[in-house]
Amino acid sequence: MTVDQEIQKEQAVMQERRKRSMTQWAAFVLLGIGSLFGFFFLAFILYWVISQSASAISWEFLTAAPRDMARAGGIAPMIVGSIYITGGALLVAMPFALGSAIWLSEYAWKGWWLRAIRIGVNTLAGVPSIVFGLVGLGLFVFVFDFGVSLLAGMCTLAMLSLPILIRASEEALRSVPRSFREGALALGATRWYMIRTVVLPTAIPGILTGSVLGMARAIGETAPIMFTATAFMLSNPWPTSLFEKVATLPYHLFGLIKISQHYNETKAIQYGTVFVLMVVVTLLNLTAIIWRTRVRRKKAW
Amino acid sequence: MSVSMDELGPGLKIRMKNRNIDCYVFFTLALISLVALGVILYFIFAQAIPFVGKLKVVPEGMGAIVKWGQDYSHTRLWDLFSTRWSPASYKHQFFGMVPMIVATTVITLGAMALAIPFGLSAAVFVGEVGPRWLKDIFKTVLELLAAVPSIVYGFFGLIIIAPWVRESFDVVSGSNGLSAALILSIMALPTIASLAEDALHAVPNTYREASLALGATKWQTIWRTLIPAASSGVIGAGILGMGRAVGETMAVLLVAGNSAFLTWNIFRSMRPLTAGIALDMAESVHGSAHYHALFALGAMLLLIALVMNWTAEWFHVRLLRRQGIREG
Numbered sequence: 340m341t342v343d344q345e346i347q348k349e350q351a352v353m354q355e356r357r358k359r360s361m362t363q364w365a366a367f368v369l370l371g372i373g374s375l376f377g378f379f380f381l382a383f384i385l386y387w388v389i390s391q392s393a394s395a396i397s398w399e400f401l402t403a404a405p406r407d408m409a410r411a412g413g414i415a416p417m418i419v420g421s422i423y424i425t426g427g428a429l430l431v432a433m434p435f436a437l438g439s440a441i442w443l444s445e446y447a448w449k450g451w452w453l454r455a456i457r458i459g460v461n462t463l464a465g466v467p468s469i470v471f472g473l474v475g476l477g478l479f480v481f482v483f484d485f486g487v488s489l490l491a492g493m494c495t496l497a498m499l500s501l502p503i504l505i506r507a508s509e510e511a512l513r514s515v516p517r518s519f520r521e522g523a524l525a526l527g528a529t530r531w532y533m534i535r536t537v538v539l540p541t542a543i544p545g546i547l548t549g550s551v552l553g554m555a556r557a558i559g560e561t562a563p564i565m566f567t568a569t570a571f572m573l574s575n576p577w578p579t580s581l582f583e584k585v586a587t588l589p590y591h592l593f594g595l596i597k598i599s600q601h602y603n604e605t606k607a608i609q610y611g612t613v614f615v616l617m618v619v620v621t622l623l624n625l626t627a628i629i630w631r632t633r634v635r636r637k638k639a640w
Numbered sequence: 641m642s643v644s645m646d647e648l649g650p651g652l653k654i655r656m657k658n659r660n661i662d663c664y665v666f667f668t669l670a671l672i673s674l675v676a677l678g679v680i681l682y683f684i685f686a687q688a689i690p691f692v693g694k695l696k697v698v699p700e701g702m703g704a705i706v707k708w709g710q711d712y713s714h715t716r717l718w719d720l721f722s723t724r725w726s727p728a729s730y731k732h733q734f735f736g737m738v739p740m741i742v743a744t745t746v747i748t749l750g751a752m753a754l755a756i757p758f759g760l761s762a763a764v765f766v767g768e769v770g771p772r773w774l775k776d777i778f779k780t781v782l783e784l785l786a787a788v789p790s791i792v793y794g795f796f797g798l799i800i801i802a803p804w805v806r807e808s809f810d811v812v813s814g815s816n817g818l819s820a821a822l823i824l825s826i827m828a829l830p831t832i833a834s835l836a837e838d839a840l841h842a843v844p845n846t847y848r849e850a851s852l853a854l855g856a857t858k859w860q861t862i863w864r865t866l867i868p869a870a871s872s873g874v875i876g877a878g879i880l881g882m883g884r885a886v887g888e889t890m891a892v893l894l895v896a897g898n899s900a901f902l903t904w905n906i907f908r909s910m911r912p913l914t915a916g917i918a919l920d921m922a923e924s925v926h927g928s929a930h931y932h933a934l935f936a937l938g939a940m941l942l943l944i945a946l947v948m949n950w951t952a953e954w955f956h957v958r959l960l961r962r963q964g965i966r967e968g
Binding site: 359360362363366367369370371373374376378380381384387388434435437438439441442443445446447448452455456459460461462463464465466467468469470471472473474476477478481498501502505529530531552555556558559560561562565566589592593596597609613616617620621624625628 | 948
């Protein structure tokens with residue numbers, strides 16, 4: 340091989356390398372721009388909500404009931420109603436969710452039932468929320484005869500948040516090391532005693548974070564409660580009984596946009612409601628995320 | 641958001657043969673998800689079936705007269721699949737859900753055409769290219785984005801996106817299929833990005849090392865090795881995101897325009913299945929043909945969503961099998 344040929348070969352290799360690094364560079368820039376979109380949208384939505392709604396927030400807005408066909412006054416009953424309905428849903432769902440998680444993580448035996456219950460949980464997570472609304476209407480409102488009420492809404496939302504809660508609790512239980520269990524069993528504990536005294540106390544922070552996340556998801560849901568629990572502009576907006584309709588934040592917003600005849604006059608209140616809803620959801624989420632990180636960091640195992 | 645956990649939990653790796661009373665107590669509680677699922681399937685289909693069973697549809701002129709009766713000889717399931725939805729009038733009622741199925745299809749496909757490329761690029765960039773701290777922030781941001789209530793996205797779409805669409809594309813109204821697709825793509829993005837990132841993360845490190853050792857650049861490793869290796873998971877992520885988009889109600893209800901006419905044009909006002917149910921439920925009389933027709937819409941929606949969910953899960957399980965990785 341002559342020197343010339345060798346130089347040519349060298350140049351070809353260099354060129355190929357340059358081309359490859361150019362391709363890589365271009366690809367990474369494109370990917371970077373693409374991935375910025377998520378951040379961009381979050382920042383934009385937050386900026387938009389805050390900049391538009393800051394003026395709408397006042398003490399009266401947060402503590403008074405709506406007046407004058409929702410053109411004035413506040414949204415306090417909706418805040419309370421939303422907390423009631425999601426809190427109630429959590430209370431209804433949590434015993435079942437925790438029980439399911441304990442069975443799946445601690446007791447399950449391999450075979451048909453385990454597969455069936457896994458499929459059940461996964462499938463339930465994929466059911467559209469409006470379908471939960473339909474089932475809630477058929478089952479809780481008409482068959483159980485709760486009427487369109489806080490109770491029916493709680494039960495519907497409980498069904499909806501069941502898979503989220505089961506998964507979160509199971510994950511928390513699974514993260515308890517096997518050696519903890521073995522230690523308890525070696526000391527002569529029965530399985531239930533071991534779960535009660537060792538596994539559950541260790542998993543509790545994880546379970547609570549999971550339920551806070553589940554609550555954050557449920558509080559913004561509108562479709563499942565719009566036929567089963569909630570209404571726009573009730574004569575008595577404050578929740579008084581389990582068997583009465585309840586005003587909620589997301590449905591109030593929907594009502595202001597779609598039901599109210601005064602779409603343009605309620606602009607400030609619409610933005611204010613969005614702001615409060617976003618603050619509640621984001622706070623719940625951030626609490627759970629920060630708590631989760633702290634618990635993980637504190638873990639000694 | 642794992643789809644399946646095949647293995648038994650850590651508590652099970654300790655062998656205990658006897659099943660005591662507590663075992664069965666928790667087993668009973670665990671049956672709740674199956675019970676809930678059974679109740680959902682039963683209610684949706686049991687309420688949808690009377691539409692087929694009890695109605696007597698008599699063709700007349702341009703339309704059909706709907707009469708109540710137990711005469712099963714005149715009922716036709718096919719009426720649900722005609723192209724006109726006009727349930728409100730007393731005499732000539734039409735319950736064709738094809739316009740809504742078409743709207744759901746068009747809007748979902750439009751949303752996916754945007755969300756999948758962006759979601760995937762975000763997953764690749766953050767998981768494989770960017771620094772470690774970016775990944776932590778990114779995961780938190782995705783979690784927060786996923787938690788924004790759909791009604792807030794709908795409001796955002798109504799105030800920001802619909803006017804923008806109207807002006808940029810010079811159409812009569814911004815409340816159309818495209819606005820709904822744009823909003824849905826933003827909503828499906830976190831699901832797709834997060835799951836695709838998980839799938840890429842699950843590819844064993846030996847794949848990366850082998851590819852780099854052969855002299856491939858980082859990009860070649862990603863494009864020729866990692867993405868094919870994670871393809872099942874990535875496809876599963878896309879389908880699951882699609883399932884989310886199909887089932888989304890409030891956001892599309894506010895921006896899609898909700899006209900129930902059959903159209904394939906994404907720039908026209910459309911009414912997807914979910915919006916169809918949400919719009920009419922308040923007006924329908926309990927037990928009427930209209931009421932049962934809405935449950936038939938729900939049944940259709942449920943079928944679409946479940947098929948997508950199961951397909952996504954199938955891909956996910958296949959990925960786990962292929963990589964020999966088990967969760968938990």
